[in-house]
Amino acid sequence: MLEDKNQERTSLESLGEFGLINHLTKNFKITKTSTIKGIGDDAAVLDFKDKKVVVSTDLLVENVHFDLSYMPLKHLGYKAVMVNLSDIYAMNAKATQITVSIAVSNRFPLEALEELYAGIKTATDKYKVDLIGGDTTSSTKGMLISITAIGEANEEDIVYRTGAKPKDLLVVTGDLGGAYMGLQILEREKEVFKVNPNNQPDLEPYSYIVERQLKPEARKDIPELLKELGVHPTSMIDISDGLSSEILHLCENSKVGINLYEDKIPLDPTVISTCEEFNLDSTTVALSGGEDYELLFTIDQKEFPKIKGNPNFSVVGHTTEENEGAFLISRNNSKIPITAQGWNSLAKA
Amino acid sequence: MLEDKNQERTSLESLGEFGLINHLTKNFKITKTSTIKGIGDDAAVLDFKDKKVVVSTDLLVENVHFDLSYMPLKHLGYKAVMVNLSDIYAMNAKATQITVSIAVSNRFPLEALEELYAGIKTATDKYKVDLIGGDTTSSTKGMLISITAIGEANEEDIVYRTGAKPKDLLVVTGDLGGAYMGLQILEREKEVFKVNPNNQPDLEPYSYIVERQLKPEARKDIPELLKELGVHPTSMIDISDGLSSEILHLCENSKVGINLYEDKIPLDPTVISTCEEFNLDSTTVALSGGEDYELLFTIDQKEFPKIKGNPNFSVVGHTTEENEGAFLISRNNSKIPITAQGWNSLAKA
Structure with a gap:
């Protein structure tokens, strides 16, 4: 255009x-x-x-x-x-x-x-x-x-990737997988357009996820909100490459393991319905999708009351001892090792 | 390679x-x-x-x-x-x-x-x-x-492009045109190589200018030297695009004119001889060549004794009132307007 x-x-x-x-x-x-x-x-x-x-x-x-x-x-x-x-x-x-x-x-x-x-x-x-x-x-x-x-x-106030300790809570802001599913919609429309340039796509039902892809917002509000709530995370990272990749970074840098609970991963209803439409697993999308630009952080358990019920935050798991490793605890309670499958274009320092 | x-x-x-x-x-x-x-x-x-x-x-x-x-x-x-x-x-x-x-x-x-x-x-x-x-x-x-x-x-200590005033001295470090002539040598050898890949080029006579092109040194020593000498330039800029272009930047930013004296422009003997070999005018090369990464600055006249005779510096001209414009005063004493002909790849902020 x-x-x-x-x-x-x-x-x-x-x-x-x-x-x-x-x-x-x-x-x-x-x-x-x-x-x-x-x-x-x-x-x-x-x-x-x-x-x-x-x-x-x-x-x-x-x-x-x-x-x-x-x-x-x-x-x-x-x-x-x-x-x-x-x-x-x-x-x-x-x-x-x-x-x-x-x-x-x-x-x-x-x-x-x-x-x-x-x-x-x-x-x-x-x-x-x-x-x-x-x-x-x-x-x-x-x-x-x-x-x-x-x-x-x-x-x-500065929070590094290195400060998490075992038994901290793992918290994510907003919801995940939207940017990736927005990209699937846009790529599908591009293919349709190639076949029929006169086709007018109806993106309305997908507006939330398309916007997550095309016009993401960085979480400027989160450092301000954390300050207001008196919460100092022990470690923090942004979710640019997908949740699994960022979790592994936190584990490596902080020398901890992590248990992530599948049923706690925040997903927008549009992500869930679009995943069904594309026959994709929404957990996989949240873990590997990338480009959501939400924040992932850990806090000491005693800070939990300060964030409890706050719609900006989802507690998705907790840290463990390093030798316990990083796992997804699935809805049927099986323990699946987390591997990096994040969106990859070589590397970022 | x-x-x-x-x-x-x-x-x-x-x-x-x-x-x-x-x-x-x-x-x-x-x-x-x-x-x-x-x-x-x-x-x-x-x-x-x-x-x-x-x-x-x-x-x-x-x-x-x-x-x-x-x-x-x-x-x-x-x-x-x-x-x-x-x-x-x-x-x-x-x-x-x-x-x-x-x-x-x-x-x-x-x-x-x-x-x-x-x-x-x-x-x-x-x-x-x-x-x-x-x-x-x-x-x-x-x-x-x-x-x-x-x-x-x-x-x-910070020196901007904006502080020069009329009647300041215009000073350049090192010598100019070497990087450009080094590039001419390398491009000539590339053409020769295309015709005869077995040809072994003898770059030895051109080693100074080839090094100016391939391994330039930024003038880390100059801020240190200026401090040592107690000299605070009124304005300064680095010569990345050629002397004429940088002079025009100083004029525009400091609201002054400049008279640059052709016979004062510092040239290495290798630049002069290579210009003759390529049938190029060495003044034009110094004015427009670029990539020398020397520094161009102005000082109040009363600072002159501090830099006089120092081999790092050449006084090449002086500033004038803005409405007088920017000119090269040639060896035969004619006054030629300076125009930007520096090496150009769109723009730099």
Whole structure:
């Protein structure tokens, strides 16, 4: 859709060397007191005073991480920011700045990049982070987006993957599997469209899961909510690659085992019904689906009253001694070893 | 050369999801007191205490920014770090950390990435910066490297592009045009190789300029030297795109004009002789060549005695009132407007 021939097209070359980045970033305003200098010099200058600085980076590659045939560019810009902010929130920190670098081939006109940046701007406005730098360059094929997110936190608030101890409770925010099932819907519609371009897909029944795929929200509210509730997780990680993969990371980093209870995994009704439609097991989808950008954390048992009944949280299991390993306790009470089957595009540091 | 069929090849897939990044980064040690947590969590955690934080990012794309037919991967890794550190030094800051994200197609075996990371490690060891994170993913075509560099500085030491005033002296470090002429040599040898693969090129006479292209050094020493000499530049920028382009940036950002004297532009004898060999004008090469990663700065005239005779510095001109514009004063004393002809791959924020 970005390459709609009816649109007016402006070639990127026509803007000149520095005109492009100025054009794309001119509407971005600096709002953080920690941003002293944003775009426009060799480097941005930031001031975090007595706060610790948190830094994370992600690379999104066309046809590896996203498919522009069903991902509108505006959504892509928004989602690319979410993917990165999610890592900052997973440290129990506040996101403050991002840099955005983009490589694009000549097939993209200026209008396409404007759409992408409109999505990035919607995200930075809503999540209150400053765009402070980046690089825009040509690629020989396709589009690639590299974002670095920066955040701040008091030292005592930061939560690593390493702090869980045996008998902690395992908690997940929101619900899982939606982004993956949304992707199944979009891929099915793409196939239908190939056969019959005049077919008007009815995505309405699937709107929740399609939105989870196309316009995920990072859990900015969770570090704030945890603070409000006086809960300090012992460990935390974001669920970008699927629950099983993240559980194994927590186990490895914290030197614990985990029992995960199948019947406790939070699933939206749309996920359950769509799994039935596709003849997929909803537990497998939640375990391996990825891209939900929820948070997974552990808390000391005595913190349980603080989160009990809170609709943002589901207690899905508990940690055990390391040598006990990581298991799914199924509905029929069998114990199944958890293996990493998360969505995989090589690796992430 | 990276795809030498005689080498042992290990496919990237065989390492598993997180094995790759662990394998590539296992020899990197954390050395900075400002790095609290490096690779291994959702984000790195840094502590700059009362220092300001400086952040810059660059994207390098195969066949846009580098050509692997003559750029060994180890050199590429080294150079990619230099390109980014140069931006930090151009703020008169100290580089402290980098993140490195890489997208590669299946044509690269593990051994190729090991070479690349060996170059990155040589750079981080020599320049004393910590690798604190990154992302490694697949691409549908070629290789792309995205690096974010982080540095620190006292607020009063930071130099922006904006502080030059009329009648400041314009100073350049090192010499210019070498990287561009090194590229001409390498491209000529590539053409010769295509015709006769058995030809053994004699690069010895060109070793200085070939090294300027393949293994440039960022000017870490300059902020240190300026401090030692008690010189605080009024403005500074790194010369990545060619002298003319950087001069225009300083003019625009500082609202000044500039007179640049052709006979003052520092050129290595190898650049001069190679320009003659290629029938190129050495001034044009210095103005437009790019990739020298020297620093360009302005100082108040009264600081001149502090840098006079120092072999690291060449006074190449002076600033004027903004309405006077930017000019090259040629050897025969004619005044030629400076236009941006720097090396261009879209834009950089």
